[in-house]
Amino acid sequence: MAGNRTLAIIKPDAVASGRSGAILAHLEREGFVVRAARLVRLSRAQAGAFYDVHRGRPFYDELVSFMTSGPCLPLALERDEAVARYRTVIGATDPREAADGTIRRLYAESKGRNAVHGSDSDENAAREIAFFFPESELADLAAT
Numbered sequence: 088m089a090g091n092r093t094l095a096i097i098k099p100d101a102v103a104s105g106r107s108g109a110i111l112a113h114l115e116r117e118g119f120v121v122r123a124a125r126l127v128r129l130s131r132a133q134a135g136a137f138y139d140v141h142r143g144r145p146f147y148d149e150l151v152s153f154m155t156s157g158p159c160l161p162l163a164l165e166r167d168e169a170v171a172r173y174r175t176v177i178g179a180t181d182p183r184e185a186a187d188g189t190i191r192r193l194y195a196e197s198k199g200r201n202a203v204h205g206s207d208s209d210e211n212a213a214r215e216i217a218f219f220f221p222e223s224e225l226a227d228l229a230a231t
């Protein structure tokens with residue numbers, strides 16, 4: 088069964104250009120609920136570790152520099168089929184290839200500076216959420 092959580096990051100380009108609120112509103116309109124959020128300026132070691140899977144790829148150094156260039160906003164999001172639904176809502180990695188109305192089409196500048204991160208599997212969603220948020224910090228939506 089598909090999991091119900093994914094890790095989003097509103098990347099430094101979108102935070103710096105004042106698009107965090109619009110992106111969050113877009114995600115909430117699409118049925119995602121925020122379980123945890125944190126504005127954070129990543130160190131090079133943290134960004135490098137988060138994107139370790141891309142180490143050695145030609146864009147890796149640029150990606151780490153970009154992700155440490157200013158604060159970003161990691162979000163633990165919840166809805167049914169969270170990973171797949173979120174990837175549909177953000178669109179393709181390159182905004183020129185992203186479908187009309189997707190977050191990257193609307194808000195991204197380029198393939199590198201592309202406004203948002205999203206997990207690509209339930210396994211990676213769990214790992215990436217844990218990278219930023221201990222389980223104890225995920226808000227219990229049932230609590231009042």
Ligand code: UDP
Nearest residue numbers: 146150179180198199200201203204205207
């Ligand atoms: N990236 C890049 N150039 C590329 C591919 C990726 O700058 O040719 C950057 C981009 O910011 C992307 C991130 O590296 O979001 C991670 O790449 P991935 O292929 O995992 O894309 P995503 O899952 O973010 O769509």
Ligand code: MG
Nearest residue numbers: 204205206207
């Ligand atoms: Mg990816």
